[in-house]
Amino acid sequence: MRAIRITEFGGPxxxxxxxxxxxxxxxPGTEVLTVTHAGVNYADTHQAEDSYLAPQTLPLVPGxxxxxxxxxxxxVVALLAGGGYAEQALAPAPTTFDLPDAVDDGQALALVLQGTTAWHLLRTSxxxxxxxxxxxxxxxxxxxxLAVQLAKRWGAGKVIAVASSEEKRKLALDLGADVAIDGAEEGLKERLEEANGGKVDVILEMVGGATTDQSLAALAPFGRLVVFGMASRQNPSPVNVGELMGRSRAVVGFWLVHAMKNPQRHLAAPMQELLHLTAAGDLRPVVGGTYALSDAAEAHRDLRARRSVGKLLLDPSR
Structure with missing residues (x-):
């Protein structure tokens, strides 16, 4: 069958x-899924170069x-142990979810990993x-x-969107953000505090490096900085536990893999809620583009260069 195979680690x-x-x-416990669309995640770019949290073994089919x-x-839509960039994949029963007719493939793929991540970032972490x-x-x-929309839906007082371009900031505002600011590292702490009229309560952060440092500096007492990625591939400064205590702040890490270890407890309810909201038109998953399977490398390049928005898909029929 057609698939994307990695035989050496590196870039796209x-x-x-x-x-x-x-x-x-x-x-046992799996079924063969005929793939109509596969999802592309930023974590896939780390997997390709073996810089992900979990070490990889070659050869591999990502996804x-x-x-x-x-x-x-x-x-259905399914979270997989790997192998999604292909015409067929193994779908584990505990992480396979039936789809209502009103939810299309792109919406479902936006929800199953990134939507459940947004849900847990706000609710659990x-x-x-x-x-x-x-x-x-x-x-x-x-x-x-999705996090912008869920935060507003769940009663956030002010949602501040951070994005790298005017087009992306406009999208965030259209989705319900109250304010949208530039994500450039220089002056980020000051822009965050200005946007909120003071320090902020919750920050969802996946850039790493100086962005994490400046975000932590903008956190209010009893605030929580939730780290769920490191797109810059740069580590932030070491966290000083004494400063956390002295300012009553928290830094929390999140990785969806831990939710996948007990999907009945940690994934079933979030997926049910997200699918229901989407089917009812109350949640808008954003699909940013569909690439031919043969163009998977281009999808990775666009992700790494921050040229994309929303969810990216692969079509294995092309």
Missing amino acids: EVLQLVDDQPEPEAV AEAAGTLPGGRR AHLQEGESVVVHAAAGGVGT
Whole structure:
């Protein structure tokens, strides 16, 4: 079957289209999914260069999510152990979710990994309280576009979107953000505090480096900085525990893999809520583009260069 195979680690150039990938065979607890669309995530770019939280083994077919049909015709979206960039993939039963007719593939793929991440960032990690201010970095991205909407829906007092271009900031405002500011590192702390009229309560951060440092400096007493990525590939300064205590601030890490270890407890309810909101028209997943499977490397380049918005998809039929 056609698939994207990685045989050496590196940048987007290591994503190679092949037509001789063996078809997956179901094992207990899985079914073979005929993939109609696969999702592309920023974590995939780390996986390709083996800089991800979990070490990778070659050769590999990347892809942690796919939408399609199971034997018998059930239309589903699934979180995968890998292998999504292909015509077929193994869908584990505990992380496979039936799709309502009103939710298309792109919307479903925006929800299953990035939507559940946004849900947990706000609910589980930040424990968002009504009236609190929320900063969403990369607000035009897959997680960010949903986090902006969910934060407003769940009673945030002010949602401050951070994005790298005027077009992306406009999108965030259209999705409900109260303010949108430039994400450039220089002066970021001051812009965050100016946008909120003081220090902020909750910050969702996935850039790393100086962006994390300046975000922490803008955090109010009892504020929570939730870190869920490091797109810059730069580590922030070490966190001083004494300063956290002295200012009553918290730094929290989040990785969806831990929710996947107990999907019945940590994924079923969020997915049900997100699918219901989307089907009802109350949540707007943003699909930023659909690429041919043969153009997977281009999708990675666009992600790394911050040229994309929302969710990116691969079409294995092309």
